[in-house]
Amino acid sequence: MSTLDPDDGLDGPALLQGLLDVLDLQPQGLDAQGQDLFVGASQPQPHGRVFGGQVLGQTLVAAGRTVPESRPMHSMHGYFLRPGDSGEPITFAVERLRDGRSFSARRVHAIQFGAPILSMIASFQDDSPGFDHQDPMPDVPDPESLPTIHELIGRIDHPVAQYWSRARAIDLRHVESPIYWDAGRERVAHQAVWMRTVAPMPDDPLMHRAVLGYASDYTLLESVLRRHGATWAMPGLKAASLDHAMWWHRPARADEWLLYAQASPSASGARGLGLGRIFTRDGILVATVAQEGMLRPPQPRAASASQSS
DSSP: OOSOOGGGTOOHHHHHHHHHHHHSOEEEEEOTTOOEEEEEOOOOOTTSBOOHHHHHHHHHHHHHTTSOTTSOEEEEEEEEOSOOBTTSOEEEEEEEEEEOSSEEEEEEEEEETTEEEEEEEEEEEOOOOOOOOOOOOOOOOOGGGSOOHHHHHTTOOSHHHHHHHHSOSEEEEESSOOOSSOOOSOOOSEEEEEEEESSOOOSOHHHHHHHHHHHTTSSTTHHHHHHTTOOTTOTTOEEEEEEEEEEEOSOOOTTSOEEEEEEEEEEETTEEEEEEEEEETTSOEEEEEEEEEEEEOOOOOOOOHHHHO
16 A cells, blocks of 8 residues: 555656646746746646645745745745636746845735735745754654555545545545544544655755645644544535645655644634644654634524424
């Protein structure tokens, strides 16, 4: 269960290249305000809306391409403002907020139809010595012992199931059973997921950070749903990412196994908060993620007048 099965029609290199092509934005020069402009396409989606992780990764690439390679990104904070149309191109406008002796800051707006769908600020820093400590990695089973998404749902004849199992460039292995259709018996607000790209990536540190940002949006809110026995297939569930923050602590490759340990400290007001820590296989903490999402469960119908009287 450790690799994709070509007999199932899964072409890992082609899936990964499709993702890298989407992240490889095309420069468009400067606008009237002196902002750097880029344009990018979107991955086709069953529901026609842009995947939030995709536009997030694209904004990271846009910002990173206005900063020297010697000054890597260390944090980003973004807000998802509107749903995007996966059939239309996205324009990325980068404002150069600051370039100091060791830090740089960039603001990026991802724009469709003249309005921002994502607004993000990223910070970059030269490598510097200082204090160094980290949380330990949880003790979990190895990824090779866990089933692939294709093995779990690839035989289900449904467009969403087929997309999840065949069309994604990230290999996800849930330590606990995934909550696509069944939430399981335990009502806990935590889970862990192994992840890596489905094929090797080029040696571009910015692209590895962008792909890690892309993948960080896939499962983080599941710890909220798991706590309440909900699934992604729950009829009437409305879910959307509201904001996303990420801190890169140490270098990592997105094409090597990374453990995404996730927990939800709170849910209220139709919003749920997810926190995640990303570790290399040998236990190095490489990133921390936080995301709040709108999670609006179906509301029970009001009792009829005859029932309430």
